[in-house]
Amino acid sequence: MSGEFKRREVKKVRVPxxxxxxxxxxxxxxxxxxxxxxxQALEEASRCLQxxxxxxxxxxxxxxxxxxxxxxxxxxxxxxxxxLEVIMETNSLPGITGRVCPQEEQCxxxxxxxxxxxxxxxxxxxxxxxxxxxxxxxxxEVRIAPPTGKRVAVVGSGPAGLTAAADLRKMGHEVVIxxxxxxxxxxxxxGIPEFRLPKEIVRYExxxxxxxxxxxxxxVVIGKTLSLYDLLEEFDAVFLGxxxxxxxxxxxxxxxxxxxxxxxxFLTRINLMKAYLFxxxxxxxxxxxxxxxxxxxNTAMDAARSGLRIGYEEVYILYRRTREFMTARIEEIAxxxxxxxxxxxxxxxxxxxxxxxxxxxxxxxxxxxLGEPDETGRRRPIPxxxxxxxxxxxxxxxxxxxxxxxxxxxxxxxxxxxxQGTIVVDDKxxxxxxxxxxxxxxxxxxxxxxxxxxxxxxxxxxxxEYLRTGEWPERIVPMKIAAD
Amino acid sequence: xxxxxxxxELAPNIxxxxxxxxxxxxxxxxxxxxxxxxxxxxERIPLTLFRWDKDEGTIELVFQEVGKTTYELGTYEVGDxxxxxxxxxxxxxxxxxxxxxxxxxGGVGAPIGYSVTKALKEAGxxxxxxxxxxxxxxxxxxxxxxxxxxxxxxxxxxxxxxxKGFTTDVLSELLESGRNVDYVFTVGPVIMMKKVADITRxxxxxxxxxxxxxxxxxxxxxxxxxxxxxxxxxxxxxxxxDFDAHQVDFDELLKRLAMYREEExxxxxxxxxxxxxxxxxx
Ligand SMILES: Cc1cc2nc3c(=O)[nH]c(=O)nc-3n(C[C@H](O)[C@H](O)[C@H](O)COP(=O)(O)OP(=O)(O)OC[C@H]3O[C@@H](n4cnc5c(N)ncnc54)[C@H](O)[C@@H]3O)c2cc1C
Ligand SMILES: Cc1cc2nc3c(=O)[nH]c(=O)nc-3n(C[C@H](O)[C@H](O)[C@H](O)COP(=O)(O)OP(=O)(O)OC[C@H]3O[C@@H](n4cnc5c(N)ncnc54)[C@H](O)[C@@H]3O)c2cc1C
Ligand code: SF4
Ligand code: FES
Numbered sequence: 001m002s003g004e005f006k007r008r009e010v011k012k013v014r015v016p017x018x019x020x021x022x023x024x025x026x027x028x029x030x031x032x033x034x035x036x037x038x039x040q041a042l043e044e045a046s047r048c049l050q051x052x053x054x055x056x057x058x059x060x061x062x063x064x065x066x067x068x069x070x071x072x073x074x075x076x077x078x079x080x081x082x083x084l085e086v087i088m089e090t091n092s093l094p095g096i097t098g099r100v101c102p103q104e105e106q107c108x109x110x111x112x113x114x115x116x117x118x119x120x121x122x123x124x125x126x127x128x129x130x131x132x133x134x135x136x137x138x139x140x141e142v143r144i145a146p147p148t149g150k151r152v153a154v155v156g157s158g159p160a161g162l163t164a165a166a167d168l169r170k171m172g173h174e175v176v177i178x179x180x181x182x183x184x185x186x187x188x189x190x191g192i193p194e195f196r197l198p199k200e201i202v203r204y205e206x207x208x209x210x211x212x213x214x215x216x217x218x219x220v221v222i223g224k225t226l227s228l229y230d231l232l233e234e235f236d237a238v239f240l241g242x243x244x245x246x247x248x249x250x251x252x253x254x255x256x257x258x259x260x261x262x263x264x265x266f267l268t269r270i271n272l273m274k275a276y277l278f279x280x281x282x283x284x285x286x287x288x289x290x291x292x293x294x295x296x297x298n299t300a301m302d303a304a305r306s307g308l309r310i311g312y313e314e315v316y317i318l319y320r321r322t323r324e325f326m327t328a329r330i331e332e333i334a335x336x337x338x339x340x341x342x343x344x345x346x347x348x349x350x351x352x353x354x355x356x357x358x359x360x361x362x363x364x365x366x367x368x369x370l371g372e373p374d375e376t377g378r379r380r381p382i383p384x385x386x387x388x389x390x391x392x393x394x395x396x397x398x399x400x401x402x403x404x405x406x407x408x409x410x411x412x413x414x415x416x417x418x419x420q421g422t423i424v425v426d427d428k429x430x431x432x433x434x435x436x437x438x439x440x441x442x443x444x445x446x447x448x449x450x451x452x453x454x455x456x457x458x459x460x461x462x463x464x465e466y467l468r469t470g471e472w473p474e475r476i477v478p479m480k481i482a483a484d
Numbered sequence: 485x486x487x488x489x490x491x492x493e494l495a496p497n498i499x500x501x502x503x504x505x506x507x508x509x510x511x512x513x514x515x516x517x518x519x520x521x522x523x524x525x526x527e528r529i530p531l532t533l534f535r536w537d538k539d540e541g542t543i544e545l546v547f548q549e550v551g552k553t554t555y556e557l558g559t560y561e562v563g564d565x566x567x568x569x570x571x572x573x574x575x576x577x578x579x580x581x582x583x584x585x586x587x588x589x590g591g592v593g594a595p596i597g598y599s600v601t602k603a604l605k606e607a608g609x610x611x612x613x614x615x616x617x618x619x620x621x622x623x624x625x626x627x628x629x630x631x632x633x634x635x636x637x638x639x640x641x642x643x644x645x646x647x648k649g650f651t652t653d654v655l656s657e658l659l660e661s662g663r664n665v666d667y668v669f670t671v672g673p674v675i676m677m678k679k680v681a682d683i684t685r686x687x688x689x690x691x692x693x694x695x696x697x698x699x700x701x702x703x704x705x706x707x708x709x710x711x712x713x714x715x716x717x718x719x720x721x722x723x724x725x726d727f728d729a730h731q732v733d734f735d736e737l738l739k740r741l742a743m744y745r746e747e748e749x750x751x752x753x754x755x756x757x758x759x760x761x762x763x764x765x766x
Binding site: 357 | 525528570701703705708711739740743744751
């Protein structure tokens with residue numbers, strides 16, 4: 001086998017991924033990246049050098065340690081079910097991670113092929129395997145350990161909660177997920193738009209969890225419908241994967257003008273409530289001519305591109321630093337540019353101006369210059385006095401970050417949280433309340449899907465250990481969480 | 485799915501329903517609300533808990549048909565089910581023994597006013613209820629209020645029932661007459677609540693209002709419900725819906741409620757058209 005790989009000529013160039021034409025796609029919510037055909041996928045797979053699992057940098061740099069060369073080999077052997085099973089040994093949501101992970105800074109970052117040519121397109125291969133399996137009705141075989149008689153409650157059905165639930169279920173525990181919204185998936189269903197992550201895929205992966213026996217109750221807000229104490233009475237352990245869903249607003253005059261949205265509201269209306277199909281669906285969203293989106297992360301890109309698709313003719317991204325400091329995925333920034341989103345750098349809103357009926361008419365911006373690096377290593381934007389100017393707009397989306405929602409722990413004084421509102425955990429994801437674990441954006445603040453999944457996995461291991469041993473430390477020593 | 489187990493029309497376009505929702509009933513407190521979604525294509529709207537029964541596992545809602553969703557809910561009958569009912573949401577109304585409390589409720593604010601009145605009474609207050617409606621036909625919950633109030637004052641805008649005038653006229657008279665009032669709670673149209681606040685401010689009476697901004701999730705996730713209270717932006721669904729009425733920017737709230745007026749009209753027209761077609765089709 002290995003001899004065969006060595007003999008083969010190295011294909012330096014990546015097999016390109018077919019995409020919808022930008023002029024066409026800004027009129028619809030269909031997926032932009034179309035994904036590989038079988039032939040294309042196998043050709044791209046054949047470029048992999050099959051580094052040994054012990055040293056393959058792609059595995060090491062994946063937060064959930066997907067055996068990349070392993071699944072690629074199965075693909076090349078024509079065993080798609082095998083490929084899926086290799087991925088799903090460590091990753092319960094491959095159709096999702098294959099689409100939304102920032103692979104360029106994870107598995108693909110140090111891919112050895114990068115020394116000879118283009119790095120392997122690992123994300124698109126993972127996506128291909130998941131899609132192929134879904135379309136061909138291929139189900140992975142999962143081993144479920146015999147029942148342990150223990151029950152675990154998972155709060156929140158985002159990537160952290162779903163992953164923890166899947167792993168705990170496989171360990172033989174009974175698992176119940178409680179979700180506040182009417183549909184499971186967290187940011188995957190209310191935040192990330194259909195054109196990047198079709199909801200059908202999220203639903204399919206959630207269905208898989210149900211098929212292995214995970215129960216999901218929607219419309220249950222822990223802290224309101226049931227308290228955390230209620231859960232502790234009924235369950236042997238609890239995992240909190242409640243995310244960072246509360247939007248930050250700018251503290252500037254006019255922020256409550258009509259037509260100013262948080263990105264969360266704008267995206268929730270569009271994605272979860274399908275306002276782009278209004279009035280077929282009942283939830284409205286404001287349409288207009290010119291939209292300004294404030295921020296430079298994935299959320300800002302998603303809001304801007306959604307804006308185009310609901311009919312805004314001109315969409316601006318207003319960002320306070322420069323292009324290289326934007327935190328959005330490179331692929332998505334490129335997509336936004338192709339679609340005609342206009343970028344304005346080094347500007348910061350200082351006020352919004354409304355008309356007499358309260359509608360936003362302009363955003364007043366001040367120009368910035370870059371100063372010394374701040375604690376995140378990015379150069380701090382410093383406003384230039386007297387440089388204010390107005391940009392006329394019909395609507396504004398504020399996408400300057402989110403913090404954890406406190407609704408859950410408002411009435412749980414034992415649960416220690418940081419000043420930013422993130423839940424304090426130790427290196428085994430234990431909170432300061434016995435039997436309660438947490439992970440994902442709830443402990444990190446806004447991070448990524450796969451980091452949340454990694455937390456869910458590691459927390460599941462720790463929960464399993466706790467259920468078997470009953471051990472709990474006297475004092476929780478806070479884990480260091482790298483600032484994003 | 486949440487089954488409707490009781491339904492009545494209280495007045496033209498004002499309906500009462502009883503819904504099976506055991507978990508909501510179990511933890512409900514006065515002043516809290518639920519967010520409901522009728523079906524797959526529906527929007528999420530907030531409605532206040534009027535009454536609830538833990539043992540029976542039911543909640544009662546009173547709603548006014550004002551637009552597409554509430555009209556459609558009005559067509560639901562006993563045995564039909566609502567896709568989603570989430571709650572109880574919001575902070576419960578702060579209840580203590582203040583002494584003499586006045587509850588001023590306007591129109592379809594009455595069901596909220598009722599649950600608060602009942603709780604204030606149970607906490608030992610002497611409670612005066614002022615309820616106002618546009619006209620005689622629209623008067624609802626009079627008997628219920630009488631049961632839990634020490635005094636009940638009813639008004640109609642046009643004088644077609646009991647006395648003519650606004651609730652705020654009655655409140656002014658009461659305070660001018662020198663009655664000693666320790667606490668006022670108000671719920672109803674924004675204009676009314678604003679006027680109540682203006683009146684009690686002069687007397688320095690502690691006053692709380694239950695606000696009704698546009699909501700989506702109702703759990704603090706979106707900020708659609710944000711209001712300015714004491715110069716600070718807060719989310720009414722998690723910090724409220726009750727706030728110190730003397731601190732609320734009512735003018736801003738009023739403007740923000742109009743945000744989707746055009747779309748609401750469009751949705752309503754379409755709904756009526758489709759109903760007509762289906763009626764004719766039958
Ligand atoms: C618009 C947008 C685009 C993004 N794009 C990307 C991307 O391309 N790639 C990437 O890797 N990351 C992306 N992210 C970040 C990523 O989505 C998050 O890091 C990830 O979803 C966090 O997962 P989680 O499970 O911790 O929380 P979430 O996904 O936030 O899920 C939390 C869930 O808990 C529920 N919940 C909260 N409180 C309660 C309660 N009290 N009771 C019951 N349920 C509750 C919420 O309703 C929610 O469903 C994006 C984020 C946003 C907002
Ligand atoms: C916390 C809270 C509790 C509420 N409790 C009740 C209740 O117990 N009973 C009840 O009948 N209504 C209640 N409301 C108001 C109710 O949510 C709205 O009437 C409903 O959303 C209207 O939906 P619609 O699609 O039928 O009408 P829409 O098409 O949305 O609106 C039609 C018209 O109704 C008015 N309207 C819309 N939203 C509101 C609102 N939030 N408050 C006042 N007027 C509005 C507007 O003027 C609009 O033009 C409550 C609102 C909040 C925020
Ligand atoms: S590092 Fe690159 S070439 Fe090596 S196994 Fe991983 S994907 Fe293949
Ligand atoms: S309704 Fe979304 S934050 Fe209040």
